Amino acid sequence: xxxxxxxxxAVDPAVSQPMGKAPQKAYRNLDFLESASARALRILSxxxxxxxxxxxxxxxxxxxxxxxARILPREEAEQRLKEARDEGAxxxxxxxxxxxxxYYEATRxxxxxxTVWSKSLPEDDRRFVVCSGGGPGIMEAANRGxxxxxxLNVGLNISLPMEQIDNPYISRELNFEFHYFFMRKFWxxxxxxxxxxxxxxxxxxxxxxxxxxxxxxxxxxxxxxxVLFGSRYWSEVINLEALERYGTINAExxxxxxxxxxxxxxxxxxxxxxxxxxxxxxxxxx
Numbered sequence: 654x655x656x657x658x659x660x661x662x663a664v665d666p667a668v669s670q671p672m673g674k675a676p677q678k679a680y681r682n683l684d685f686l687e688s689a690s691a692r693a694l695r696i697l698s699x700x701x702x703x704x705x706x707x708x709x710x711x712x713x714x715x716x717x718x719x720x721x722a723r724i725l726p727r728e729e730a731e732q733r734l735k736e737a738r739d740e741g742a743x744x745x746x747x748x749x750x751x752x753x754x755x756y757y758e759a760t761r762x763x764x765x766x767x768t769v770w771s772k773s774l775p776e777d778d779r780r781f782v783v784c785s786g787g788g789p790g791i792m793e794a795a796n797r798g799x800x801x802x803x804x805l806n807v808g809l810n811i812s813l814p815m816e817q818i819d820n821p822y823i824s825r826e827l828n829f830e831f832h833y834f835f836m837r838k839f840w841x842x843x844x845x846x847x848x849x850x851x852x853x854x855x856x857x858x859x860x861x862x863x864x865x866x867x868x869x870x871x872x873x874x875x876x877x878x879x880v881l882f883g884s885r886y887w888s889e890v891i892n893l894e895a896l897e898r899y900g901t902i903n904a905e906x907x908x909x910x911x912x913x914x915x916x917x918x919x920x921x922x923x924x925x926x927x928x929x930x931x932x933x934x935x936x937x938x939x
Contacts, residue, residue, distance in 0.1 A: 695832065695833075696833060696836060699831055699832065699833055699836035699837075700836060700839070703829055703840055706826070706827065706829075707827075707844070710779065710805065710826060710827060711778040711779050712778075712779050712782050712805070712807065712827070712844065713778045713779065713780055713844075714780060714781060714782070714844050714845070714846040714931070715781065715782050715783070715784035715807060715844040715845050715846065716764075716767055716771075716781050716782070716783055716784065716845070716846065716847045716848070716849065716923065717784050717785070717841055717845045717847070717848045717849065718760060718764060718783065718784070718785045718791060718792065718794075718795035718849045718851065719785075719786070719791070719848070719849070719850045719851065719853060719856075719857045719860045719861060720756065720760065720790065720791025720792065720794075720795075720850065720851030720852060720853040720857055721753075721756075721790050721791055721851070721852055721853040721854055721857060722786075722788045722789050722790035722791070722792060722817065722856075723789075723790050723854075724750075724753050724754065724756055724757050724790040724791055724794075724851075724852070725750050725753070725754050725757060725790070726754060726757050726758070726761075726793075726794070727751070727754040727755070727757065727758050729754075730747070730750045730751040730753075730754040731751060731754075733747050733750060733751075734747040734748060734750070734751050753852065756791065756794075756851050756852050756882070756883060757790065757791065757793075757794045758794070759851070759882065759916050760791050760794035760795050760798065760849070760851055760882075761794040761795070761797050761798040761801075762798060762916050763798065763849065763916050763919055763920060764783045764794065764795040764796070764797070764798030764799045764802075764806075765798035765799065765801050765802045766798075766802075766916070766920050767781065767783060767799075767920065767923065767924070768782075768783055768798065768799040768802035768803075768804035768806070769802045769804075770920075770924055771804065772802070772803075772804055774932065776932075779805060780931075780932070781846060781847070781927060781931075782799075782804070782805055782806060782807055782827075783795050783796065783798070783799035783804065783806040783807070784806065784807035784808075784809065784841070784844070784845070785806075785807070785808055785809070785823075786808070786809055786810065786811070786837075786856075787808030787809055787810030787811075787817075787819045787820065787823055787828065787829070787830075788808075788810060788817045788818065788819065788820060789817075789818070789820055791851045791852075791853065792808070792820060793820035793822060795849075796808055796820055796822035796823045797820070797822040799822070800822040800824075805824045805826075805827060806822070806823060806824050806827065807823070807824070807827040807829070808820065808823030808824075808827065808828050808829065809829050809831065809837050809840055809841060810828070810829060810830045810831065811830070811831050811832075811834060811837050812830060812831070812832055838860065838863060841860065841864070842863075842864060842867060842873065845864070845877065846875070846877070846878075846927060846931055847877065847878045847879070847880075847923045847926065847927060848861075848864055848877060848878070848879045848880065849879075849880045849882060849919065849923075850879065850880065850881050850882065850910075851882050851883060852882075852883045852886040852887070852890075858890075858891070861879075861881075864877070864879070865879070865909060865910065868909055869902075869906055869909060875930075876926065876929075876930035876931070878911065878922060878923050878926035878927070879909060879910040879911065880910065880911050880912075880913060880919045880922060880923065881910045881911065881912045881913075882912075882913060882914070882919060883914060884912055884913070884914050885914075887912065893907060894907065
């Protein structure tokens with residue numbers, strides 16, 4: 654028996670045609686298209702429709718930003734701290750939000766600089782376009798930085814029960830909404846030429862480790878510079894050195910990514926790697 658998911662309508666498409674009316678074309682029959690029988694069509698549409706848009710706007714490759722949806726812009730974090738002080742409330746959360754806001758601002762600046770750099774390349778098609786998961790927090794910061802550099806940028810959003818809202822900085826023509834996580838993750842991996850991983854939660858860990866596994870196993874054969882940004886955060890959250898110490902990964906696997914707390918270092922690393930493996934010109938510092 655086929656198990657239904659939340660996107661499946663409880664209807665038998667074989668008997669969904671209205672009685673006494675002219676037959677309906679299958680591709681106009683929403684009861685059928687939203688049923689379990691048409692799941693393969695819905696999955697395929699999340700490949701074909703984005704692919705058509707990427708081709709139309711000549712998006713050849715992307716720089717992906719992963720990170721928490723909960724990290725605030727510095728200005729908003731400062732305002733919340735002020736309000737907490739004025740109200741005599743516990744300052745713990747507000748102070749933490751302000752401390753973590755540095756990653757929002759670092760993402761914003763790095764995305765802006767990478768966009769300026771990519772726009773300077775002598776290419777007919779758009780190269781190394783900033784791409785995020787389309788939501789708030791670090792995702793918003795990446796799209797915002799690219800937008801401030803007047804560059805097209807991509808948002809690969811996902812429909813969630815808690816309703817993740819797309820951020821206002823995504824280029825409207827490249828704003829996507831996915832139902833299937835695995836199709837969204839396919840588009841992250843397929844177009845990516847570089848990855849920036851900012852502090853984040855379960856989703857960020859999932860995205861980082863999936864790409865890391867694909868690179869480690871050679872399923873991704875292209876050179877993929879990966880930046881793990883925020884040394885203190887990541888050293889507390891995951892002990893990657895322990896994996897090598899216990900022999901579950903090789904020592905060279907720890908060299909598959911570059912750790913830093915510096916926007917300058919992240920920018921230099923990514924542009925130098927892309928200049929060496931993806932283009933034939935040097936990556937300048939902006």
